[in-house]
Amino acid sequence: MSAIVRSRTRTVIPGFGLTLGYTLLYLSLLVLIPLAGVFVHAAGLGAEGYWHVVSSPRVLAALKLSFGAALAGAAINAVFGPLIAWVFVRYEFPGKRFFDAVIDLPFALPTAVAGIALTALYAGNGWIGQYLEPLGIKVAYTPLGIIIACTFIGLPFVVRTVQPVLQDAEKELEEAAASLGANRWQTVTRVILPTVLPAALTGFALAFARAVGEYGSVIFIAGNLPMVSEIAPLLIIIKLEEFDYAGATAVASAMLILSFALLLVINGLQAWARRRHAHVR
């Protein structure tokens, strides 16, 4: 109802010019113009120069590592995130509210703190590392450590995207499935999973997007060996410190293009999820 009222009487409410003008000014000055600067700088390289930087083995290795580790972390979260969401929505256990609040820790904990804490845990003499080292598993200062950091940083994205969908999922559908003779496993895989899938994919993409650009929590545990455990954001910083502005902007623009593409995918997924649930709501 409000949509109709609003569009008919929108002129009653003051401040349109002021607020929209301020919004556009602030957005342009602080976000859009600076971001455009990256592409202007990178364009200064010319197509050939740009390709030369982006296709150099060290840059390619860093991009591959950043995207690969982020993908692996997001995949782990895509399995455990919905499981955690399920447990918190459907089951009762002591301390539930407390545990639920802590799921957001990766949002609230500064990334540098997460980074040094994870390193302390997974280093060869750390709490967890000391048990893994004898088994021949090295986590800190290897790509495996980067995956751990990416998992840490991405977990809440998946849980918090799936949780509301599970809450809204109607139990009647499950009862209907059961009354029609489906066993619990069939109900879970045929009724609940399809409901949750768009949200889980959205969460996966959000976690992936966040982990690709992540710096603080990854940098301490990564080891930062060129070609092995050097992530793309670090390479940007290294190039800046060498005053190779062109190289830094080339890597940055490659990352920006890839994350914008991801953003489009996420928007598409969310639209799909909304359509999926339009009939439920």
Place this chain on the structure above:
Amino acid sequence: MSTITDATLQDPPRLPPEFKQGPLMRRNAAVTEAPWVRWTLTAVALLFLLGFLFLPLIAVFVEALRNGVSAYFAALVEPDALAAIRLTLLTAAITVPLNLVFGVAAAWAITKFEFRGKSLLISLIDLPFSVSPVVAGLIYILIFGAQGWAGPWLMEHGIKVAFAVPGIVLATIFVTFPFIARELIPLMHEQGTEYEQAALSLGASGWQTFWRVTVPNIRWGLLYGVLLCNARAMGEFGAVSVISGHIRGQTNTMPLHVEILYNEYQFSAAFAVASLLALLALVTLGLKAYLEWRHGDELVATRRH
């Protein structure tokens, strides 16, 4: 959390309230799992949270106190640490109000009016979340750095932006840009414009309507956004690291101070400063959970950031 339970309780509308977690639901094997499945799943979920979230948190405090309480406090009152704490507080004190004003203005324009390109504008406001923090720092170096567009001019006039406090503030504004706006937009959208229209038609001025009608309606959402914005502003590392220049005692924020101490192998001092940031995170989570519990119906708990 309360939003969650409330939603589950309210959603199956055909059940009277006394059946909310009632025995019928519980014992119906067709719509729940066998006890051992429930326990296993709960155990797996909690173990995962324990390993990935709790252990790092505990590690921060244990490592911070490794060399005793006096070493812990010595690391916090040391001049460089104090300077870092001051700079972090200053940065947040500038960043949060600026993004607050922007967030309210953007939400007002987007939710109270219809105009073309609105969904594009919303996407653009969200843009900083999908940009790597390192790139967020880089973009200001490209403008204000010595080789940047405005760099030479600024240097002539003795204004320092890159490798100084203004640069740190700019980078922090960028990474915390969407927090308050994205909390307010869905909330104010849901509330519509009826109250404002009523106030205006009764003769209130625009500002009176805003302060007396809109602000009381959105206060908890505002507080929620400020809370998240502040946590990120105080904890931002990547963006600030690129643009700060790491000058001890001058352009070091707390997260950067943690990094320097850590790289100098002063582990317990690094974890001591880190523990302050971890405390900030815990306070943020506590307040956030409290707001969701007490004022969940006045927040739009989209809960993704």
